Amino acid sequence: MKTSIFQLILIFLGGLVLLFIVAPLLGIFLKTSPSDLFQTSQDPEVTRSIWLTLWTSMVATLVFSIGAIPLAFLLVRKRFRMKQLVLGIINLPVVIPHSAAGIAILGFVSRNTLMGKAASLAGFDFVSTPAGIALAMAFVSLPFLINAAMDGFAAVPVRLENAGLNLGASPARVFFSISLPLAWRSIVTGLILMFARGMSEFGAVVIVAYHPMITPVLIFERFGAFGLSYARPVAVLFILVSLAVFILLRLLTKDKSHAKS
Amino acid sequence: MLRVEQLSVNMGEFSLQSIDLQVGREDYFVVLGVSGAGKSLLLETIAGIVKPSGGHIYLNEEDITRKKIQSRGVGLLYQDHALFPHLTVVENIAYPLKGRYPAKRDAVKAVRDLAEQMSIQHLLHRKPGTLSGGEQQRVALARTLAMNPSVLLLDEPLASLDVQMKKDLRKLLRKINQDGMTILHVTHDYEEAITLGHKVAVLNEGKIIQTGSIADVFQHPRHAFTASFIGIKNFYSARFLPPDPNALPGLSCAQISPEISFFLQEQVPDGDGFIILEAEDITLSHTRPDSSARNNFKGTILEISPGIKGFEVTADIGIPVHAIITRHALDDLQLREGKDVWVSFKASALRFIAG
Incomplete structure (x- = not known):
């Protein structure tokens, strides 16, 4: 098939964008020697921060999904006043600067606030703790899960849910046996996106909890204290771990993703 | 059994208005209407999916309007089956059985x-997406029957099937009804009503315009819409x-419009009613016929179009009349659109229906 000039222009422009994404990543990999990478992987401070990043983001994703998935379902299925306002609020964390989000969360959970005092009475603290990190991660990454889950539920025909009710099932059974399995693929995508976005968060986390250090904060600190060559191997290692985790998650959830509606 | 009283549903631009229906136990009741008449909406309202704005629905004398x-x-059987695509056939059929049978063995037996x-034993472990339209319809029917409904609501169940499948499914529906199931079936196909129904209601633009036995509704249509269904x-x-003293004795006069009146052979009481004239009973000619x-x-002539029985000629005589003639007659008379023609029919060809 003959390629038209217009198509060539499209390919050229698209290629430039791809190059823009690939070139810095390729550069960082090429400039990092395997020995540096190995040494970094043996550094307890690095491995500790990677584990902390992984599990806090995972916990944030799982804990908040308990409320976010039903919220997405309600937003798709129910009509109510000020629905547009609620939808706008949900997407607010995407548009506000993440350092500002961090300040907002800190103002909400610091020790002299109602929430902070309540947490303190319950025996734990949000500031400079994994709980605070998870909270900051969740704040900025929740829209990804809610929006993906909403897309999934919107693709489930209401007729199927009504058929379930008509067959005598309760609304809860219809939700768990029809709506959720059929929207599962989008929900999994949302969970992975939320997890990924949480892991890569820096701005909000650094304000709520500089310590214990998650990897993005550690990379920033090593760059500030020691320079690019010290920060680079940590960044490469973190990118590799992130890629491995996403591939693993995709493989694990592949068989369960039967969302053809 | 199932009684619908003054049921109204307001959906903005469309509404069901003051629907009255009475479906007796073990009846096969057909609601006939064109697409957009409100048939599916009526079934969804009876099933509780759509909330009515007025009226009542009684099932076995219990008011279920707000239930x-x-x-x-x-049990509602959707036109497109609404099978759960992520479940196998057996899981679909067993869906309404959860909690109904304490022993799993009994549930398995019920599904079998x-x-x-x-006749879908060989499909039990397949997913709905791999089944034909007819197979899906049978699975959906089995699933709805599994809930053991008091009344079965069928939304155009034969619409998407080929001729042989339609025949088989009709037989199956008749059998289900003969086994004691009360059925309310909505369709746009009057043949379905004739072949399956005991009673029929005609729904047009959200209103029931005629209800009765199949024979009564089809032999005595009380609305042009009903008449058009059966090809009149x-x-x-x-x-x-x-009676006009100047007219021949024994003839009655029916005024269709201020300018047009027909003579009938029947003695008809004064008042309003309806006239049916079969298209085959009309004669067309170039000159005023010298006949009785x-x-x-x-x-x-407004339009000439080919049909199954011959050519349908629509002529404007002040009102439109439709005649059916053979190709031979069409060629002989050299009829074409826009040409003047004489339209004749006997007084005995007109059928009177009281208003």
Whole structure:
């Protein structure tokens, strides 16, 4: 098939964008020697921060999904006043600067606030703790899960849910046996996106909890204290771990993703 | 059994208005209407999916108008089957059985019995997406019957099937009804109503315009819409006038419009009613016919179109009339659109229906 000039222009422009994404990543990999990478992987401070990043983001994703998935379902299925306002609020964390989000969360959970005092009475603290990190991660990454889950539920025909009710099932059974399995693929995508976005968060986390250090904060600190060559191997290692985790998650959830509606 | 009283549903631009229906135990009741008449909406309202704005629905003398969907005991079979795509056939059929049988063995037996009844035993482990339209319909029917409904609501169940499948499914539906299931079936196909129904209601633009036995509704249509369903094109509202002393004795006069009146052979009481004229009973000619026909009108041909029985000629005589003639007659008379023609029919060709 003959390629038209217009198509060539499209390919050229698209290629430039791809190059823009690939070139810095390729550069960082090429400039990092395997020995540096190995040494970094043996550094307890690095491995500790990677584990902390992984599990806090995972916990944030799982804990908040308990409320976010039903919220997405309600937003798709129910009509109510000020629905547009609620939808706008949900997407607010995407548009506000993440350092500002961090300040907002800190103002909400610091020790002299109602929430902070309540947490303190319950025996734990949000500031400079994994709980605070998870909270900051969740704040900025929740829209990804809610929006993906909403897309999934919107693709489930209401007729199927009504058929379930008509067959005598309760609304809860219809939700768990029809709506959720059929929207599962989008929900999994949302969970992975939320997890990924949480892991890569820096701005909000650094304000709520500089310590214990998650990897993005550690990379920033090593760059500030020691320079690019010290920060680079940590960044490469973190990118590799992130890629491995996403591939693993995709493989694990592949068989369960039967969302053809 | 199922009684619908003054049921109204307001959906903005469309509404169901003051629907009255009475479906007796073990009846096969057909609601006939064109697409957009409100048939599916009526079924969804009876099933509880759509909330009515007025009126009542009674099932076995219990008012179920405000009852939850899942507690109504009304089985709705969707036109597109609404099978759960992520579940196998057996899981679909077993869906309403959860909690109904304490022993799993009994539930399995119930599914097997239904599958056998619907002749789908060989499909039990397939997913709905791999089944043909007819197979999906049978699975959906088995699933709805599994809930053991008091009444079965069928939304155009034969619409997407080929001729042989339609025949098989009709037989199956008749059998289900004969086994004691009360059925309310909505369709746009009057043949379905004739072949399956005991009673029929005609729904048009959200209103029931006629209800009765199949014979009563189809032999005595009271609305042009009903008449058009059974292929009667010449259906007119008429005012029957007192006998004209100048007319021949024994003839009645029906005024269709201020300018057009027909003579009938029947003695008809004064008042309003309807006239049916079969298209095959109309004669077309170039000149006023010299025959015993009492009704002769000069008109203009509006349209000529081929049909199963011959050619349908629509002529304007002040009102449109539809005649069916053979190709031979069409060629002989050299009829074409826009040409003047005489339209004649005997007084005995007109059938009177009281208003």
